[in-house]
Amino acid sequence: MKQSFVFSGSGGQGIMSAGIMLAYAAIDEAKHATYLPEYGPEQRGGSAKCTVIISDGDIISPLTKKCDNLICMNEQAYRKFSDDLKPGGLLVLNSSRIKNEEVRDDVRVLSIPVDDIALELGNVKVANIVLIGALIGATDIVSKDVFVKSLEEKFKSKKPEILEMNINALNKGIELAK
Amino acid sequence: MEKRFMKGCEAIAEAAVRGGCRFFAGYPITPQNEIPEYLSWRLPEVGGAFVQGESEVASINMVYGAAATGKRALTSSSGPGISLKAEGISYLASAQLPAVIVNISRGGPGLGSIQPAQSDYLQATKALGHGGFRAMVFAPATLQEAVDLTYNAWDYAERYRNPVMILMDGCLGAIMEEVELPEMKNSNPEDIEDWCLDRIGDRTDSHMITPILPEPALELLNKGKAMQYKMWEMLDTKVEEFMLEDAEYVVVAYGIAARVAKEAILRLREEGYKVGMVRPITLYPFPKASLNNLDYTKVKGVIDIEMTIPAQMREDIELQVKDRCPVHEYGRSGGMLLDDEGVYEAIAEIVKGGE
Numbered sequence: 001m002k003q004s005f006v007f008s009g010s011g012g013q014g015i016m017s018a019g020i021m022l023a024y025a026a027i028d029e030a031k032h033a034t035y036l037p038e039y040g041p042e043q044r045g046g047s048a049k050c051t052v053i054i055s056d057g058d059i060i061s062p063l064t065k066k067c068d069n070l071i072c073m074n075e076q077a078y079r080k081f082s083d084d085l086k087p088g089g090l091l092v093l094n095s096s097r098i099k100n101e102e103v104r105d106d107v108r109v110l111s112i113p114v115d116d117i118a119l120e121l122g123n124v125k126v127a128n129i130v131l132i133g134a135l136i137g138a139t140d141i142v143s144k145d146v147f148v149k150s151l152e153e154k155f156k157s158k159k160p161e162i163l164e165m166n167i168n169a170l171n172k173g174i175e176l177a178k
Numbered sequence: 179m180e181k182r183f184m185k186g187c188e189a190i191a192e193a194a195v196r197g198g199c200r201f202f203a204g205y206p207i208t209p210q211n212e213i214p215e216y217l218s219w220r221l222p223e224v225g226g227a228f229v230q231g232e233s234e235v236a237s238i239n240m241v242y243g244a245a246a247t248g249k250r251a252l253t254s255s256s257g258p259g260i261s262l263k264a265e266g267i268s269y270l271a272s273a274q275l276p277a278v279i280v281n282i283s284r285g286g287p288g289l290g291s292i293q294p295a296q297s298d299y300l301q302a303t304k305a306l307g308h309g310g311f312r313a314m315v316f317a318p319a320t321l322q323e324a325v326d327l328t329y330n331a332w333d334y335a336e337r338y339r340n341p342v343m344i345l346m347d348g349c350l351g352a353i354m355e356e357v358e359l360p361e362m363k364n365s366n367p368e369d370i371e372d373w374c375l376d377r378i379g380d381r382t383d384s385h386m387i388t389p390i391l392p393e394p395a396l397e398l399l400n401k402g403k404a405m406q407y408k409m410w411e412m413l414d415t416k417v418e419e420f421m422l423e424d425a426e427y428v429v430v431a432y433g434i435a436a437r438v439a440k441e442a443i444l445r446l447r448e449e450g451y452k453v454g455m456v457r458p459i460t461l462y463p464f465p466k467a468s469l470n471n472l473d474y475t476k477v478k479g480v481i482d483i484e485m486t487i488p489a490q491m492r493e494d495i496e497l498q499v500k501d502r503c504p505v506h507e508y509g510r511s512g513g514m515l516l517d518d519e520g521v522y523e524a525i526a527e528i529v530k531g532g533e
Contacts, residue, residue, distance in 0.1 A: 065517035
């Protein structure tokens with residue numbers, strides 16, 4: 001099985017790291033993965049997008065026009081990329097920032113206020129982890145345990161509270177998607 | 179073998195270190211900055227030297243100096259930066275110095291775009307600098323291939339005492355995928371005592387490396403090189419031939435374009451269309467035989483797919499096809515990417531239209 005994910009938003013929202021973390025988790029599960037970032041000259045605030053393809057077999061082309069799962073972190077990203085989602089695909093929207101958009105009716109929509117949830121948990125930076133939780137909850141693309149292991153690895157040199165906050169964010173995302 | 183999930187630029191940089199590279203000089207430019215960034219900490223770890231030059235021109239000349247002393251030297255850049263290095267690359271060729279130059283190419287011409295493109299084929303294969311010389315050009319399509327080609331690039335550079343280019347577009351530079359990394363190679367190349375300035379060996383005479391030669395000597399050098407280029411063609415041409423046996427249409431594509439095209443070919447095969455592909459891995463020497471020897475009683479068309487407009491490989495293809503069938507082209511350019519749908523539709527239109 002092959003699944004493509006497009007993460008979109010603006011620089012600083014953790015788009016790129018969400019994509020990389022998902023790809024790493026897939027590799028840890030002995031699947032194949034490619035990660036392709038696309039961004040402009042800006043570091044912060046500019047458009048940010050990355051494509052992750054996860055497959056049980058070899059991935060021939062890392063470039064794909066239509067994706068199976070589209071994640072939009074703000075309105076600008078939704079407007080720019082909503083046509084790239086295949087009909088019947090999964091659309092994950094950050095409803096903390098996407099409020100007044102008319103949303104496509106031929107796809108499965110998951111609206112989650114990831115920024116608000118992250119703030120409640122203690123830091124807006126974990127918004128992308130809530131997002132990954134939602135993807136794991138909705139698609140089973142990687143197992144929760146494997147992702148928790150990669151979080152443990154990533155935050156092993158940081159304070160234990162930081163890991164805890166990330167795991168809470170993951171759980172919250174999974175819970176809301178189910 | 180060690181497996182890692184790596185970014186293209188970083189995979190190349192690590193493969194270079196493992197291939198024996200101990201000197202890097204370069205000047206920043208997107209989309210290849212991860213190569214110098216990686217080497218800035220990695221080279222000192224293995225006793226190598228990393229220099230961020232004050233310019234591209236300074237960097238390529240530092241590479242010239244390092245190569246003259248027998249160090250495995252590398253520089254990397256993207257389109258506009260490679261243009262600036264052109265003079266130095268020509269000097270390397272004239273002084274018969276081995277070095278590796280990586281071009282992670284982006285949209286052009288001019289300053290162009292920082293987004294990926296395959297817009298430097300002609301520069302790489304026909305004239306990397308003034309004066310009429312050639313360099314081997316390796317064009318990987320996957321990160322594993324990029325690792326393997328970079329790892330062995332100095333072996334070619336030293337064997338032929340000539341610069342070698344790795345040409346890869348910004349997509350492959352930025353993408354992450356899993357690679358197997360080879361063992362660390364000996365960084366002290368053998369069989370270079372007779373020319374290199376750092377090792378005397380049994381030599382007693384004084385020695386000089388120079389890009390300035392008297393006319394008869396320069397002509398002799400050029401004659402020797404002309405023979406060498408023929409030899410590359412016979413010995414070192416690398417190509418992937420994919421589903422050619424019964425092909426009625428043959429796609430020619432390299433690097434990222436070949437990956438996108440392969441997906442389209444598999445889809446067309448499922449629909450019953452006989453499409454195959456020639457994927458040059460060495461752009462120079464160009465895999466002439468793969469195209470010249472196609473069975474043109476069967477082949478109805480050749481389709482050149484590149485992430486640049488107009489297609490740059492087309493003349494090389496036409497020289498082998500020799501009007502035995504039509505040659506078509508499809509591409510995107512300026513930093514606009516090829517994608518599976520677009521490439522499928524372009525090939526399908528030609529293939530299905532020919533029925």
